[in-house]
Amino acid sequence: MSNWIDIAALQDIPQRGARMVKTAHGCVAVFRTGEDEIYALDNACPHKAGPLAEGIVHGKAVTCPLHNWVISLETGLAQGADEGQVATHPARVEGGRILLDITCLRAKAVA
Template identity: 60%
Template structure:
């Protein structure tokens, strides 16, 4: 059974916004949609390395602030004519707190 690591209160992530979590191998962007869904993806756009947590959240997508690439928050896949993807991470919300599985962080550190 996987033990989950608490990242903090869901309310610490604004609606249609994001916060970054530092890990041993980089930053993960944790997003909260207008519908209160929570997603986690790499914070680095594969196009030019833009900080996705600073992008615009719309529906279940985020637009990179540097060159307007759009990524699906659930799958990490680029949308429209853009190609590529960002890594996604499983998160859950319980009792108003966001959790991520530690095996995700361990796997990232090993890469």
């Protein structure tokens, strides 16, 4: 069962940009690529919990602003690092609005 919530207009996030969204179940970084693809990840880098929404978006990755770890927007995996992964969350654009599936966030909050 999916629980999609409307979090923003697509135009609210610049291309190659991000926004941090606070939900009742945690903070999520929502990214928009140069090709208008939308991705959502937990907002904390697996290295030292750097704020990924403040990072630099390039291609389908974000570089953490604290220590330059590169995180895949598609998988949440840290690239070139020994270990580390950020939880990803389903997101989509519908009618110019960004929707986030909070099912995963709810499950994490219960665990």
